[in-house]
Amino acid sequence: MKTGNSQVREPYCSYSLSGLNSWKVGGKADFFCQPENKEEIFYYLQWARKQNRLVTFLGGGTNVLISDKGIEGLVIGLQKLKTFREWEEADRLHINALAGVSKSQIMQIFLKHKLAPALFLCGLPGDVGGGVVMNAGVGQDIFPKEFKDIVDWIRVIKEDKIVLIKKEEIKWEYRLSKGWGPGLIYEVGMSWPVEPLPDVQERLKNMALKRTQSQPLQSASCGSVFKNPLTGEKSGALIEQCGLKGYQIGQACISKKHANFIVNMGGATAIDIHQLIQYTRKTVQEKYNILLEPEVKYLGRWDDN
Ligand SMILES: Cc1cc2nc3c(=O)[nH]c(=O)nc-3n(C[C@H](O)[C@H](O)[C@H](O)COP(=O)(O)OP(=O)(O)OC[C@H]3O[C@@H](n4cnc5c(N)ncnc54)[C@H](O)[C@@H]3O)c2cc1C
Known part of the structure; x- marks a missing residue:
């Protein structure tokens, strides 16, 4: 099938998922694809609709238990949605990232600018999209401490359209976000004031050490x-x-x-x-x-x- 100039491959059949989750368990997806852009996502969603198949999204796979009997229908893996952009404007650092950008990449950007979000992102596995779904963060008494604190908006793909949802419209809960689904979180807009912390490296080291010692x-x-x-x-x-x-x-x-x-x-x-x-x-x-x-x-x- 063609989208624009590119050729989209048909989903793989009977695709093993045990290598795509951090527990390293689970069976196969009936069908599996890894779109690289929104056109491909639309194509695969339409493919599933036409064949009346269930759709499941998989980010970094660091918070899922996949059944040994596998996943029915089409699994859309988001690992190839890797584009991001960073810039400064009105004294804030802005980062727009597609769902499959890893949290550690986002952490590195904040760290480069010595900004506080690097601290809670330190050691958080998985991707940005999954981070918003789970409102991932840390229990420590720091600010910011979870995705809720740094997200400005998300773009969600719902069937054949993309919807912009502002931070205030999302219902943020402890290790969960609601009010944006059903859909696929395609892009996440984040920002933080450009107020460098002189001791960010030191604090980061301590947080990483705490993790290695306790987990x-x-x-x-x-x-x-x-x-x-x-x-x-x-x-x-x-x-x-x-x-x-x-x-x-x-x-x-x-x-x-x-x-x-x-x-x-x-x-x-x-x-x-x-x-x-x-x-x-x-x-x-x-x-x-x-x-x-x-x-x-x-x-x-x-x-x-
Ligand atoms: C060693 C280790 C340490 C961890 N420490 C922490 C911690 O300190 N704090 C914390 O909060 N979590 C922690 N986690 C859990 C996990 O890393 C987070 O929940 C993470 O945010 C999940 O992201 P992911 O990309 O791996 O999502 P996945 O595991 O792939 O998916 C999680 C859920 O979100 C859905 N999903 C994923 N991406 C999208 C998308 N783009 N659109 C729609 N739905 C989507 C999936 O269908 C699934 O239901 C840890 C995990 C590990 C393995």
């Missing part, structure tokens, strides 16, 4: 599995107090370093991880009467589990 970054994981309860407790502490550190189902294990991380010991399946999530929820609920809510998003065929 199992050498193992495959999706970061924190559960949100912290709104009542103020820390999920990791609750899980640890239940004695679950090191508890294992199949090759999925509750990290001994950080109890809110489940790590893949090598050959874990998605169902191992799912069962460990369920077991953890049940154990914490029985002991503390608190039902932990997963932060991680389940993708694919989970209905009969």
Whole structure:
């Protein structure tokens, strides 16, 4: 199929997704594509519509649990949407980035200008689009501390049009944003006042060190599995107090370093991880009467589990 001057390839059939998520688990997408621009996205969305197929979006894959039975329909991988632009205007640094630009690239831009957003972005994996979906950020008492604080607008592709949604129209929640969907976050506009922090390098080093000391970054994981309860407790502490550190189902294990991380010991399946999530929820609920809510998003065929 042709869009403009370029030839768009048909989606791949039966495409393995285990290499495209940070837990390194999961089955295949019935169909998979990696568009490089909005014309290709429109083409693939139309392709799916015509064939009456479900569509699922995949960013950096650092917050998803993909079923061993794979994902029905078309998975649109956003990893090739890599263009960004930065400029200064009216004493603010502006960055416009397509969904697949990594958070670490955005962090590097803020760092180059010694600006505060570099701090919360330090060590955050995945892409900018996924960062907005999840309102990704850190628990520390810093400002800015999550995407909500730096985003001005997003452009969302809805079927055959692009809609501009301003920051104020988005309903920002703890590790979630609402009010923009359904759709694909295609582009994100961010900005921050040009007020350099002299000690940004030093603080960044400390934050990175804290992460390496407290998180199992050498193992495959999706970061924190559960949100912290709104009542103020820390999920990791609750899980640890239940004695679950090191508890294992199949090759999925509750990290001994950080109890809110489940790590893949090598050959874990998605169902191992799912069962460990369920077991953890049940154990914490029985002991503390608190039902932990997963932060991680389940993708694919989970209905009969
Ligand atoms: C080691 C490690 C540490 C982590 N630490 C943190 C942390 O400190 N703080 C934190 O908040 N998170 C953390 N995470 C979780 C994760 O990195 C964030 O949630 C991240 O923002 C997810 O981005 P992603 O691009 O990987 O999204 P994905 O995992 O690909 O997707 C997440 C969800 O968003 C949807 N989606 C993705 N992109 C788009 C798009 N463009 N349009 C529409 N829908 C989309 C997907 O369908 C899925 O439902 C960590 C993860 C790891 C592995």
